[in-house]
Amino acid sequence: MRKYARRNGLERRFRGSKNWLAVGALAATVLGSSPPSAAAVKESESAAGTAASVPAASLPVKRINVAAGPLDAAIAAYEQQTGLHVRVDLPQGTLAGFQTKGVSGLFAEDEALDLLLAGTGLSFRIENESTVAIGLQAKDSVDVSASANSVALTQFTEPLTDVPQTVNVVPQFVMQEQAVTTMRDSLRNVPGISIAAGEGGAQGDNLTIRGFSARNDIFLDGIRDFGSYYRDSFNYEAVEVLQGPASVEFGRGSTGGVVNQEQKQPLLNEKISGSLQLGTNLMRRVTADVNEPLTSLGSGAAFRLNVMGTQTNVAERDVAETQRYGIAPSIAFGQNSPTRFLVSYLHEGENSTPDYGLPYFLYKLPDVNRRNYYGFANDNFLRTNPDIVTGRVEHDFHLPVTLRSSLRWANYGRNVRITEPQVPSTPVFSTIGGVRMVACLPPACFPINYDPNQVQVRRNQITSKSDEDILWEQTSLVARVKVAHVENSVVLMLEGGRERSSPQRTTYSVPNTSLLDPNPYDIFAPTSAVLGAKTHVVSTSYGLNLLDTLKLTSWLQLSGGIRFDYFNTDSLVDALGTTPGSHTSRLDKQPTYRAAVVVKPRSNGSVYFDYGTSFNPSAESLSLSANNATSAPELNSTTEIGTKWDFLHEHLNVSGSYFATEKQNARETDPNNTTNTILVGTQRVRGAQVAAIGHMPEHFDIIVGYAYLNGVVEKSILNASPFSSQYIQGDPVYGQFPYFFSPKGFPFANVPKNSGNLWITHDLWWHFVGGFGSNYVAARRASSTAMAAVYNSVTPAPVTSVPLDFKAIPGYWTFNAMLRRPISDHLDFQANVINLTNKFYIDQPHPNHLIPGEGLNAQIGLNVKF
Known part of the structure; x- marks a missing residue:
């Protein structure tokens, strides 16, 4: 940048x-x-x-x-x-x-x-x-001014104005103005991203980019960061979102895009900064950033240390609490020489009381107190301890060639027990006109007129004790050479390594609680506890890619790339009691491609056309079983047309794009054998995005974006329509059970058609700086499947179905504000107010539970710099 x-x-x-x-x-x-x-x-x-709106050295x-x-x-x-x-x-x-x-x-x-x-x-x-x-x-x-016109990733050699892809950068100054503390909150500044709740077996950050899950597409300085944990922003220089298929740059996944976290690095100037934040939600947060040149070790040596400690409750959500600390030392040598070395370490420890929110009732948000907590306050926990060690060496040759090699080892320890509130899933039947029928579908199986005071909520215990680790090496060669008078920016990258996961889960049976009046301080007294088998998953993979940008003239550029990935996964389930162990494996060898044209009408702008592919293997998330081990990868392609412009000497960047992404062979459950997965679906998202970011005089900062996403199922194994007579499984006594399906024309899960963000700051009177922002998310569905209750009489009769029902989430607006003023040469006062209207909204939907957003709260902070 x-x-x-x-x-x-x-x-x-x-x-x-x-x-x-x-x-x-x-x-x-x-x-x-x-x-x-x-x-x-x-x-x-x-x-x-x-x-400066932020300390210069923090940019x-x-x-x-x-x-x-x-x-x-x-x-x-x-x-x-x-x-x-x-x-x-x-x-x-x-x-x-x-x-x-x-x-x-x-x-x-x-x-x-x-x-x-x-x-x-x-x-x-x-x-x-x-x-x-x-x-x-x-x-x-x-x-002091900044613009998002470059990223620190090796794969991108050109300014972002000339990159034929939608790239959004959330710089550190925006995060500081908004008092952002997590990666999740920083991404609210990016159009086209939706936040989702963690999955049952994988807690932590869960994202949807352009309609497709990006749970496994999170990177740290260009290397995959696949651990299940909630990422803190204390060591961020910036967060970068590259939208559209990016397998040619990053390997497997990336259907909708990837998120890259750019860490702070040692600098050759002395610097100390820190912050203290106190909040009405009982927030206590301290950060410190210390940078020191190490002249005794050479003129290019420096050491940097970032530390953080946070403890906070969640406004309008009883019991839930976050406790997290982090430390990130790094040391660099030879920064002003052709050969440079860097070693960094990142540790984030979390011991929190997790919140899986509210249950569905009749497939809707229940009319309950927004503060209701259905878990066990004293016995639910989320404990994660990621440790990430990275070593990197770079060398600049006399020719315009740079060689970079990075080696990373990371371990992601995790031990969780979280309560997921569910309405009991046993079907309820009624007799209407002599016909036995299903009154509703799991998990909200109560008749329409059922008294909510009598509804009991099942406390489903989600547990996992696991260690994931990665050992990864990435080497790249970047060269700028002329071939036949055409300047080429070439990137050749070879990367590979080993990823492992070893989860083990315990199944508990615990008493239910009231829908309207749950007691979070009930004693955790399971009536049964069954230890599940331990699963050992090992993936060995490597990728080789070649990227090139050809500057044919001052106004015309061509770029393209090709990559080959080898992805081999073995999954071994230990024997447990009388249950034998099992072994499954899957090997995928997959090429991906990208091609683009960039036209520059002026030096500060571009118009581009881009085409790229990506793939999603069955074991993408290090999970492999018999029902998907024989499935080939899902294949995706995207076409995108866009334009980018820099104004005010690159202090203001504006971009817009139109795109279409298609998944040609989406996985679906075989209706004739629900233990099997088949590749038969077709999914498509078409949309448009606009965005702008500026960092200008008079503390005039702005980051704004809008995304329109239209995601639908184009083809399904059922290709059903409302009131279809098709069904999946018969019941020998009462007729047909309800079934779930994703027919043609149905929308994607967690994909609002319209979403937008705004953050703007400016000088006020008496040396104050004010800021105001908002986020809009339109209505969305928690699942791309629909539910239909199918029934008939006990005696043979035509099969009929009742109307379809969806788990739908209403849209919402939220508003935030900020006020900042210098107190002395080294001290700034800053106050942030979050959710000004105290809006009750669902921030993180899930097919089985709903997590509300935080209510109205204020944070008062002091920022120190030397």
Whole structure:
């Protein structure tokens, strides 16, 4: 991501050996501080810009490589790499007498220029958004701006304006303004994404991108992060969403897109920042970010440490509580040299009281108190402990070639026991006109006129104790070469490794509770507990891809790629008692492709056409059994037409696209053998998206988006329609059981047709900065299947069906606000109000339960920086 980070009295890094003393000063500053100096206030209102909306060092960084040597040549290289114009206010020819030690590494543009001028006696000032002046007595001025115009992924060599794919970036400054604490909340700034509840066997972040599940399409610095846990944002530089099939870049999955978490990395400037947040929902959150150059280990060595501790309740949801802590140290060497090393570690520990919300009643949201908690407050738990270690080495050759190799080991420990509230699933029958019929369908099996006071809720215990781990190596070669006078940006990547999962579940039978008045403090006293067999799943895979962008002219680019994936999975279920063990395996070898054309009417804009493919193997989520082991991968394709434009010197990015994604052989349950899965369905999503992100003077920040998604089932094994006479299974006494099916024309689960987001900030009076935002999600269904009660008389009679019913979730609007003001040169006050109208809405739907969103709450925070 590109940025413009400028210094002034408010943001100058704390230099010298006293830097570590600022750690102790952080706590003292929180307890007491003085207003900002008059000079600081005056400087923050200078004509050249305004004070930064976030600390400059907290913004994303850019790699800059300028060789040592004459300063005039170095300045020319700096201009080319940053796009800034450098004006030299010195007598002609003077600059040629200066030498520079050069700069190589990850820097803000002002930091890189400062290092280039080190030891020369020269300084610089920011004239405007695109011009820097160098002179003998230049004075610093301020303008901090950022735009989402690049990502740190190796697979993307061009600015995002020239990437023929919808890419949304949520930068760190937006997350800070919104007081975001999780990846899930950061993604509310991206159109086309829906949040869903965790599945029974896999808790944690569960997403839908462009109508297709992205549960297994979450990455951390370009490597798959498949663990079942809720991800905190304390170590984020940015969150990037690449929409559309991306198997050619990332391998299996990615039907609707992928999410990449970009971690903070060590920098070559001294920095300390931190925050304290207190909330009306009993939130207590502390973060700290410390960066220290390690000059004793070399001029390019640096160490960075991010830590976090959070404890919070959920407004308008009794009992539910989150307790989480995190630590993320990283150390880098040789950042200003051709060969660079990085080692990082991430640990997030969570011990929370989970909330699976409310049950369905008659396939609808029940009319109950939104605070009702149906679990066991003292005996339900969610304990996760991911540990992720990454080592990376990069080398720049004399030719424009960079070799990067990353090695990662990660372990995702998990132990959970969560209550899923369900209305009992035993069918209830009635006799109407001498005909025996099913009054409703599982799990809401009560007659229409049943008294809710008598309804009992089944407390389904979802349990899992498991360790998942991954050992993965990724090596890439990035080269910019000319072939027949055509510039090529080539990426060659080879990656592979081993992924393992070993879940074991216990089945409990516990007493029911009341629908209207549950007691969350009931003693957890199961009437039975059955330990399930342990499953061992091992996947060995590798992928090889080649990507190329050809710049035929200044206005025409072609890009394409091909990848081959080898994905081999073995699943072994241990024998348990008299039940024998079992072994299943599946090997998939699958190519994927992408091709695109980019036309640039102007240098700051593009129009593109893109076609890409992806695949979903049966063992995509490291789960394989006899009913899907023989199934080939689902195959997907997407076509997309779009345009992207940069305005205001890349401070504002605007994009729009129209796309169509089709899954040609979707998996469905065989109606003649419900233990078998067959590939017969066709699913299609057509839609359009628009988005804009800007980071401009006067604290004018904006991120806005809208998505229209029309997802339907085009073909099904049933191809049924309402009031169909088809049925699946007969009942020997009462006739036909109800059945579930996904016929042609039915909509996708968790896919609202319309959704949008807005966040905007601007300067107010008396040095305050205000922010306002909203999210809209239209009505959606919790499942793409429909339910029909089919019945007949005991004696032979024509089979008839009652009308179809759906589990539908109503749409909603939510609104948020923010107010921020500097208290001193090192301290900002910030207040956020979430869900201003205290809207009761379902945030995370699931086919079996509904999780409400958080009610009205306020957070007051202090942000410290040195």
